[in-house]
Amino acid sequence: MHNFDFEKPSTVADAVAALASEDAQALAGGQTLIPTLKQRLAAPSKLVSLTGIADLQGISHSDGVLTIGAATTHVEVAAGGYGSLSVLAGNIGDPAVRNRGTIGGSLANNDPSADYPAAVLATGATINTNARSIKADDFFDGIFTTALEEGEIITSVAFPIPEASCYEKFEQPASRFALVGVCVAKMAGGVRVAVTGASEEGVHRWREAETALNANFSADAIADLSVSADGLISDLHGTPKYRANLVKVLTARAVANC
Amino acid sequence: MSSISMTVNGKTVSGEVEGRTLLSQFLREDLLLTGTHIGCDTSQCGACSVHVDGKLVKGCTMLAVEADGAAVTTIEGMANEDGSLSIIQAAFQEHHGLQCGFCTPGMVMATDSLLKSNSDPSEAEIRKHLSGNICRCTGYHNIIKSIQAAASQLG
Ligand SMILES: Cc1cc2nc3c(=O)[nH]c(=O)nc-3n(C[C@H](O)[C@H](O)[C@H](O)COP(=O)(O)OP(=O)(O)OC[C@H]3O[C@@H](n4cnc5c(N)ncnc54)[C@H](O)[C@@H]3O)c2cc1C
Ligand code: FES
Ligand code: FES
Numbered sequence: 001m002h003n004f005d006f007e008k009p010s011t012v013a014d015a016v017a018a019l020a021s022e023d024a025q026a027l028a029g030g031q032t033l034i035p036t037l038k039q040r041l042a043a044p045s046k047l048v049s050l051t052g053i054a055d056l057q058g059i060s061h062s063d064g065v066l067t068i069g070a071a072t073t074h075v076e077v078a079a080g081g082y083g084s085l086s087v088l089a090g091n092i093g094d095p096a097v098r099n100r101g102t103i104g105g106s107l108a109n110n111d112p113s114a115d116y117p118a119a120v121l122a123t124g125a126t127i128n129t130n131a132r133s134i135k136a137d138d139f140f141d142g143i144f145t146t147a148l149e150e151g152e153i154i155t156s157v158a159f160p161i162p163e164a165s166c167y168e169k170f171e172q173p174a175s176r177f178a179l180v181g182v183c184v185a186k187m188a189g190g191v192r193v194a195v196t197g198a199s200e201e202g203v204h205r206w207r208e209a210e211t212a213l214n215a216n217f218s219a220d221a222i223a224d225l226s227v228s229a230d231g232l233i234s235d236l237h238g239t240p241k242y243r244a245n246l247v248k249v250l251t252a253r254a255v256a257n258c
Numbered sequence: 259m260s261s262i263s264m265t266v267n268g269k270t271v272s273g274e275v276e277g278r279t280l281l282s283q284f285l286r287e288d289l290l291l292t293g294t295h296i297g298c299d300t301s302q303c304g305a306c307s308v309h310v311d312g313k314l315v316k317g318c319t320m321l322a323v324e325a326d327g328a329a330v331t332t333i334e335g336m337a338n339e340d341g342s343l344s345i346i347q348a349a350f351q352e353h354h355g356l357q358c359g360f361c362t363p364g365m366v367m368a369t370d371s372l373l374k375s376n377s378d379p380s381e382a383e384i385r386k387h388l389s390g391n392i393c394r395c396t397g398y399h400n401i402i403k404s405i406q407a408a409a410s411q412l413g
Contacts, residue, residue: 001278002278003276003277003278004277004278005277006260006277006321006323008323027321030319030320030321030324031301031319034280034301034319034320034321035300035301035319037278038299038300047277047321049324051324075313093389093390094304094389094390094391095314095368095371095372095387095389095390096304096307096314096315096316096319096368096390097301097316097390099313099314099315100315100316100319100320176389
């Protein structure tokens with residue numbers, strides 16, 4: 001790891017100012033960034049810790065919206081009793097990762113196999129930053145890429161609370177990331193289905209399944225659909241065809257368990 | 259360089275570290291507390307597990323500066339005051355929960371964090387809690403037995 005300066009501001013404004021210097025980077029739980037620095041895949045001159053900022057912490061609930069501060073850890077979301085979102089958070093990585101890793105870090109990183117992006121996209125959540133609010137449909141921009149500008153900080157994520165939702169994850173047993181994960185959410189405006197782990201383009205919606213489920217919300221409704229293997233991830237854990245099959249199997253399971 | 263201070267196993271310590279110094283490195287190289295092992299250095303194996311403000315973390319995946327002001331507990335802080343083995347440590351010895359012992363400091367720290375939040379875990383809960391701690395020797399069965407024995411003794 002190359003050396004860097006370290007700052008730990010206590011306000012969002014100070015963090016934004018600190019991130020304005022060249023090659024500065026935000027540090028949240030470090031559960032992705034520290035391994036990345038060790039591999040020298042990034043070499044920031046300065047790390048700006050977001051964990052000392054009170055405004056980025058905590059979870060609040062009002063008017064059918066659950067708002068989670070960006071620096072809230074996975075273990076805090078897991079312990080909150082927020083239905084399938086808590087189950088999702090409680091199955092990220094392992095206890096030590098959940099004690100440090102944060103929702104903001106996971107979303108900013110947009111790993112193609114990460115769990116949170118599926119829940120954010122399926123519920124049509126809003127990602128709030130120091131500068132603006134971004135709809136989930138506009139936030140994820142291909143693997144490891146998001147709509148965030150240089151130096152922009154996620155401050156919170158606002159989830160409209162679904163009528164029903166379920167996240168089904170087929171775990172890659174060595175990393176515990178999703179080999180494929182599907183989140184189905186029944187929202188006021190209709191059913192949304194988001195898939196992680198499968199596509200080379202990262203998290204995405206399965207619109208055909210959404211149409212079928214809007215007409216008939218049952219696992220049978222998607223029985224005749226097929227998922228194309230084109231553009232799906234191929235690695236030693238699974239072929240594109242295997243992943244395509246998993247998308248369908250996990251969607252059916254998620255609907256049945258909703 | 260940054261000046262940091264924290265309590266480690268109840269004692270106040272301080273030091274000068276670079277931004278990139280890992281907590282595991284500070285414990286081992288500056289404080290000479292070499293019970294915290296480095297297995298993978300890539301956040302996978304859990305041999306470096308310690309508690310920071312009561313929470314289980316991987317010491318190789320946290321910067322020493324991030325622990326400034328914190329209360330850290332390592333395997334050296336787990337024995338009883340008179341130096342005898344704690345209930346968890348003795349259970350690992352009694353039930354052959356270790357062979358080479360390399361993973362054991364992390365296993366003991368993970369077990370302690372589990373039993374503090376769940377005094378009577380099921381086998382499935384134990385296995386899930388240990389998902390970030392890898393053992394190359396035991397096949398885990400005796401680790402599970404050790405933890406079950408410790409849980410029943412701690413009541
Ligand atoms: C062993 C292991 C297993 C894991 N398993 C899983 C798993 O099963 N599922 C899963 O989804 N993830 C998994 N992860 C990843 C984990 O969830 C990370 O915590 C998460 O991806 C990153 O969050 P962080 O807070 O640690 O971010 P960091 O590592 O601190 O930062 C990650 C990136 O986000 C940026 N960033 C952080 N916070 C913000 C913010 N508020 N605004 C803007 N940018 C920000 C940083 O600059 C950096 O580029 C695993 C990690 C490990 C080490
Ligand atoms: S040495 Fe830290 S997880 Fe392996
Ligand atoms: S006893 Fe050898 S690694 Fe666990």
